[in-house]
Amino acid sequence: MTREDSLAPERVEPLLTGRLGRPYAYRESCESTQDLLDAQMPEGALALCDEQTRGRGRLGRTWIAPPGTAILFSLLLRPPPGRFVSELSLVAGTAVAEAIEGAVGLAVQVKWPNDIMLNRRKVAGVLAEASDGVVVVGIGVNVNQKRADLPADANVPAASLYTSDGIKRSRAPLLAAILDRLSVDYDAWRESGLDGVYDSLGGRDFLRGRRISVDGEGGIGVKIDRDGRFLVDVGGARRALESGEIAYER
Numbered sequence: 001m002t003r004e005d006s007l008a009p010e011r012v013e014p015l016l017t018g019r020l021g022r023p024y025a026y027r028e029s030c031e032s033t034q035d036l037l038d039a040q041m042p043e044g045a046l047a048l049c050d051e052q053t054r055g056r057g058r059l060g061r062t063w064i065a066p067p068g069t070a071i072l073f074s075l076l077l078r079p080p081p082g083r084f085v086s087e088l089s090l091v092a093g094t095a096v097a098e099a100i101e102g103a104v105g106l107a108v109q110v111k112w113p114n115d116i117m118l119n120r121r122k123v124a125g126v127l128a129e130a131s132d133g134v135v136v137v138g139i140g141v142n143v144n145q146k147r148a149d150l151p152a153d154a155n156v157p158a159a160s161l162y163t164s165d166g167i168k169r170s171r172a173p174l175l176a177a178i179l180d181r182l183s184v185d186y187d188a189w190r191e192s193g194l195d196g197v198y199d200s201l202g203g204r205d206f207l208r209g210r211r212i213s214v215d216g217e218g219g220i221g222v223k224i225d226r227d228g229r230f231l232v233d234v235g236g237a238r239r240a241l242e243s244g245e246i247a248y249e250r
Contacts, residue, residue, distance in 0.1 A: 020180075052065075065145055071141040144171070
């Protein structure tokens with residue numbers, strides 16, 4: 001990691017234009033960024049490490065990257081009553097996809113419920129968890145990892161922005177872009193639910209029209225609906241998935 005690619009507050013905070021990302025708790029190394037937040041912090045508080053030694057992904061999986069190659073952070077939010085926390089993974093995923101697309105100039109998609117896909121490979125993931133009256137959204141983006149740095153046995157094939165187009169990127173501007181897009185999309189969701197981001201989300205639906213498998217049954221992905229569920233056609237019958245994991249034909 002070069003000094004120019006640091007994610008220390010003095011590099012990132014001057015780039016922020018939205019309301020998320022302050023206060024900004026930074027460590028060079030930590031077990032998990034979630035450990036640096038507590039429920040007494042204001043909405044928008046962010047914790048980030050250049051190296052996570054016990055980072056968690058969905059379903060208890062680990063998310064570990066070589067120091068200085070990824071963007072790994074947790075963000076504290078206080079959603080209004082009546083909004084479904086499960087939708088926040090899709091809202092954040094949409095914002096991350098929009099920011100990455102702006103950086104790479106290639107189409108970026110959202111794989112329900114929480115993966116961000118570039119060239120049919122996962123480059124980022126989102127995990128939203130509620131506790132103590134707040135929601136912590138964890139986001140990991142593979143930026144400058146080389147192919148050997150990525151897991152070869154991942155359930156969804158992994159990539160980084162670097163392995164996708166061969167360009168090394170400064171991480172601070174991308175982090176700022178993600179937080180700024182998330183500020184916009186989160187406020188739209190607060191106001192209107194998933195309808196507030198659905199045009200962008202629906203147009204990025206990775207599983208739409210794909211042959212998929214759900215609980216061992218084959219089907220065709222229909223779409224992410226406006227309630228955050230994923231609709232699947234299984235043998236001519238439509239099912240609405242509230243949660244779970246979908247395998248797809250590559």
